[in-house]
Amino acid sequence: MENVLFLLALTVICGALLYLGCRYLPGERWQMLAAVPVKTEGTGSWQGFNLTWYGLLTANAYVMALLMLIILLRSVAIELAPLLILAILLLAICVPASRWVAKVVEGKAHTFTVGGAVFVGVIVAPWLIGLINLSGDAPRLPMLATLAALGIAYAMGEGLGRLACISFGCCYGKPLSDCSSLLRKLFQRYHFVFYGENKKISYASGLQGQPVVPIQAITAILYVAVSVIGSGLFLLGHYQWAFMLTAVVTQGWRVFSEVLRADYRGNQRFSAYQWMGVVGMAYVVIVAWLVPVSEPLTAQIGNGLAALWSPLVLLSLQAVWLVIFWYTGKSTVTGATLSFFVHDERI
Template sequence: MANGLFVFVLAAFFIVLLRWSFKTLPGEGWQIVASVPVFKEESGCWRGVNLTYYGLLVASAYDVAGVILFILLGTLKIPLTGIFVMVLTLLLICVPASRFIAKIVEKKLYTFTIGGASFVGILIIPWALWLTNVTLGARSNFHIPLVPFLAAFVISYSFGETIGRLACISFGCCYGKPLSQSHPILRRIFDKYCFTFSGKTKKIAYESSLDGVKVIPIQAITSILYLITGIFSMLLFLQSRYIVAFILTVVVTQAWRAFSEIFRADYRGGRRISVYQIMAIISIVYSLGIGYFSPSASVTQTDVRIGLVSLWNPSVISFFFLLWVAIFLYTGRSTVTGSTLTFHVHRDRV
């Protein structure tokens, strides 16, 4: 009962969030949260650094994914120490990888790729988990099972990416092809549900001059698909069907990651088949191999209430607060937009 109620409430929250976001975030006013003055020019104006909704939403996506991961692993009664070690290991590797891979693939210094970061995460988890088990786990007398951890990771990624695509909408990146250049069937399907971005500082405008043009809402499609996948996989996880939850989530998210590029118009490298598509396919094959060769995880009775209680801990609360701030400052300080600020006194109010 508790497990089903938790999933229902989570799904309801996301549905409301997505409905609002799809209507609102393509607008010009939902790119910049604030501009902070950092340098005064000779003209008397200040040069500002823009803080973006992209960073706010990405930071929120990391926190949501992390919270879901903690909850799911908490249902397995894995000690917080083991969870913290694995989460910190993944963050320290995957967060820098999101920029490094984008730099290699897209030849751009100031961009990120969540797809690349998740690819690295899937690759390193088995080895990081093995190292944690034979060192800290052996000393502290705990063992983190591989397949349940992987299932929890990809489920949390699916929910996190649901919010992450909202960040893409706010910044105007990862955008779809114009409806005018799409197949007639796609034009009929998406004519009433397309995105039309506004604002010259959005990426879709300065990279492709597609502001004000109806485009395929590829970010929205991805968010909806990942949300549905996350919900079903979470239900499977809470029924102790870990391998099914793991394989289902990886296959759906990564297959869509590869297939969806045919509907996108943004630059993802100069190849016909992009590096991101190759990484998605490798992720599927790698995960199927793990599922085939890994021993069956012992079936335990899961109770989401145990996972929720594990969050009510000062160290966990502090960790997610600091994580949000760090990710926001890392991804939210815009390096491709700028601002000029002036300040004045309202004399009639003095």
């Protein structure tokens, strides 16, 4: 019963977040969170930098992914220390990779690619798990259960992370005017219209105020749904199916969804990110086939939730949130000019 209540609560909370995000975040108000003055211009105004909702929502998504990983693995009595070591190693590799891959594929040094970071994570995850297991007297991270939890956590993190894309106006869909009659009819009522000259969809493609395919919303709903279903499979002990479902669906959608996107994805007709998705799917199937299926562990979701009250977990999550917010939220493609004044009537 506890497991069912957990899945229901997770569905309701995520559904509410996605609804509110899709309704409000395309507006201009929800791009800049704050502006910080840095250098005076000598004319009463200041140069500054922007902290974005993109960074805040991305940091939230990373923390949510870590929460899912911790809750699921602790629910089957996996030790906390190797679990956190795995999470830190993956973040240390994948977060910088989000910029490195974008620079290689798109030639841009000031952008991020979740697809590239995920591809790197998919490749290295089994090896990191094996490395951690070799460091102890006995395997501390069961391979399939850990990979399944990682797949579930990733799907949840990227699903909620698409709210950040809506806020910044990136990863956007094609304008409905360029779509087939079937797609125009399908998205006639449910589409996105972005506002704000500083949103990427405006300065990169000039699509401000135009109805576009709500590709970020579709991705968010699909990934969160897959994560919840995968969580149910995990709690039932079906680790192989949970791993393959989350990994194959998310990577398969990454390949297909490119045809509905209008943002720059490289010069190739079949983009590098699509190739990463294809290779990632094949890699996942091979790993799932090669790794022996172990006996299912007894899942008690209460134990997983109780782990969140550990000071080590709380401090780790806070540290991750701060690092991710600063890394992704301090905008390098927008700037700010600020001025300050005194309300004379209030003196």
